[in-house]
Every structure is written in C-alpha cells, then in structure tokens.
Amino acid sequence: MRAAPDFDRACQLREDLDFLEAQLQSDATRLIPVHRSGNLLISRESGVEPFMPTVGAASSLLEGDAELVWLGRLEGHGCFAVDISHLPDGERHPAIPPEVEVRDLRYLLARLPAGQAHVAAYASGMLGWHRRQRFCGACGASTRPRRGGHLRICSASSCGAELFPRLDPAVLVLVQHEDSFLLGRQARWPKGMYSCLAGFVEPMETLEETVVREVAEETGVQVTDVRYQASQPWPFPSSLMIGFTARALSREIHLGDEELEEAAWFTREELKHPTRPDFYTPKGESLSGQLLARFALGEDPSAE
Numbered sequence: 001m002r003a004a005p006d007f008d009r010a011c012q013l014r015e016d017l018d019f020l021e022a023q024l025q026s027d028a029t030r031l032i033p034v035h036r037s038g039n040l041l042i043s044r045e046s047g048v049e050p051f052m053p054t055v056g057a058a059s060s061l062l063e064g065d066a067e068l069v070w071l072g073r074l075e076g077h078g079c080f081a082v083d084i085s086h087l088p089d090g091e092r093h094p095a096i097p098p099e100v101e102v103r104d105l106r107y108l109l110a111r112l113p114a115g116q117a118h119v120a121a122y123a124s125g126m127l128g129w130h131r132r133q134r135f136c137g138a139c140g141a142s143t144r145p146r147r148g149g150h151l152r153i154c155s156a157s158s159c160g161a162e163l164f165p166r167l168d169p170a171v172l173v174l175v176q177h178e179d180s181f182l183l184g185r186q187a188r189w190p191k192g193m194y195s196c197l198a199g200f201v202e203p204m205e206t207l208e209e210t211v212v213r214e215v216a217e218e219t220g221v222q223v224t225d226v227r228y229q230a231s232q233p234w235p236f237p238s239s240l241m242i243g244f245t246a247r248a249l250s251r252e253i254h255l256g257d258e259e260l261e262e263a264a265w266f267t268r269e270e271l272k273h274p275t276r277p278d279f280y281t282p283k284g285e286s287l288s289g290q291l292l293a294r295f296a297l298g299e300d301p302s303a304e
C-alpha cells in the first residue's frame with residue numbers, strides 16, 4: 001500500500017485558507033467521497049477503480065457542512081476527502097452515477113493498485129478520525145476542524161484542547177527457533193490462515209518490550225534478539241504495524257491470553273510445501289507476508 005509517485009500530501013498548504021478555498025472553487029480539483037466506513041468505487045469489466053469525481057462534475061457533494069480534508073495533490077491536482085455519511089444511502093445522490101457502489105476498505109485494498117489504495121485508505125482514515133473526534137475527550141464540548149482537516153480544536157474557550165489524528169502502534173513479529181517459525185491463528189480468521197504474532201503497544205513500553213511481552217502472553221515463548229525490519233500502515237481503523245524478527249529461547253507453547261486459538265512451529269519446508277489441509281500464510285504486500293517471504297521462505301535476495 002505504498003503511496004503513488006503522483007501523490008503529494010502538500011502538508012505545507014494545510015494552513016493556507018485562501019489556497020484551500022481556491023482549490024475548492026477549481027473544477028479540476030478531485031474529490032474522494034467516503035460514506036461512513038465505506039469508499040466509493042466503480043466496477044468495470046477491466047477491474048475496479050475508485051470514484052474520484054472533479055469539483056466541476058460533483059460540486060453538489062460539497063453543499064451543507066460536509067467534513068472536508070485536504071489530502072494533497074494527486075496527479076498534479078488538488079484533492080480533498082469529503083464525508084457523505086449524512087446521505088442515508090451513499091450511492092444515491094445526483095452527483096454519483098448509478099454504477100457507483102459503496103464498499104468497505106478491505107474490499108478496495110484487495111483490488112485497487114497500491115497507489116490508488118493508499119489514497120483511498122488515507123481519505124477513509126482521516127474522515128473516520130473526524131467522525132470519532134466530534135466531541136472533546138477532556139470537557140465534552142464540540143470540536144471544530146482546522147488546518148485543512150488535520151487538526152480539531154475544542155470549541156469551549158475554557159478548554160481549547162487540540163486534537164491531532166492519532167495512530168495505534170502495534171508490533172508484528174516473526175519468531176524463529178533454529179529452522180522453525182512460530183505462527184498463530186485467531187478463531188475469526190479465514191479457515192487455514194496462520195500469521196505472525198501481533199499486539200498493541202502499551203503505555204511506557206518500548207517496541208522491543210512489546211514484542212517480548214506479546215509473544216510470552218500469547219504463546220508462553222520467551223524471545224530475544226528483537227530486531228526491527230519494516231512497518232506498514234494498517235487502516236482498520238488507525239493502526240501502524242511495526243514489524244520485527246526475534247529469536248526464541250525455547251519451543252514449548254502455552255496459549256495464554258485467549259487471543260489465539262492455536263500457535264505452532266512450522267519448518268521452512270512446511271511453509272514452502274504445506275502438508276496441513278487448507279494451510280496458508282498471508283501473501284503479497286502485507287507485512288506478515290513480507291517477513292515470511294524474506295526470512296522464512298527465502299524469496300527475497302536481501303534475506304539474511
């Protein structure tokens with residue numbers, strides 16, 4: 001889900017109200033409508049594409065007090081996310097052609113090219129944050145957007161709290177013991193899927209401490225040599241996955257915190273040529289898939 005080369009967040013323009021207003025008056029400016037937790041897309045025989053009308057074609061989407069976020073420049077044109085959650089049915093609006101459908105982000109991310117998926121998830125993530133931050137957590141008063149939608153300020157003069165978009169950091173770890181790798185599965189996952197262990201960072205923890213705690217909590221396995229490898233945005237709704245490898249000091253597994261229904265060791269050979277029926281691991285661009293490809297399957301020439 002890397003950013004497209006033709007997408008620039010142009011964050012230096014977020015406070016330039018004259019510029020943002022001019023962008024909203026420009027017919028060429030792009031809009032990315034988001035309806036609650038769904039993005040809008042068009043299915044064609046050649047595949048799906050995001051519905052991103054220009055202001056010239058869909059200025060009526062800007063009527064009322066729809067929440068707006070300046071996303072940046074896409075293919076050289078200004079681009080805003082616009083919240084259309086107030087529409088009872090997000091697909092029915094004069095500016096939205098009948099072939100447009102509302103689909104959740106997971107559906108989009110599995111089908112759109114990485115650059116388009118990135119912008120769609122960014123739009124969805126920012127507007128989701130606005131919907132969850134309409135009231136101040138400190139005093140309960142309403143909040144108002146600022147800086148092109150990248151800040152909210154509490155409306156109570158006695159408070160004035162500033163709310164910035166937050167992420168929930170989570171670690172993901174590929175644990176190795178000799179030629180085996182520790183994978184787990186949650187009951188709600190698709191049948192047969194196993195993945196790296198993961199968990200949220202707690203206050204006052206380093207990322208490395210989170211890795212050690214989570215692996216011990218979930219499987220009873222003690223790990224050391226925790227090494228950062230890569231990270232990945234995980235917009236469900238607002239996580240950042242931070243990927244590590246670690247070495248196990250023991251192999252014995254005791255399932256602990258009920259997050260996993262199973263955890264097991266798999267040799268490289270078992271991962272490359274699974275013998276369990278239906279067994280599979282995440283593929284593609286997912287962080288878990290990247291770590292497995294690089295360290296367990298040897299599919300990356302930069303593997304250690």
Ligand SMILES: [Zn+2]
Nearest residue numbers: 136139154159
């Ligand atoms: Zn407040």
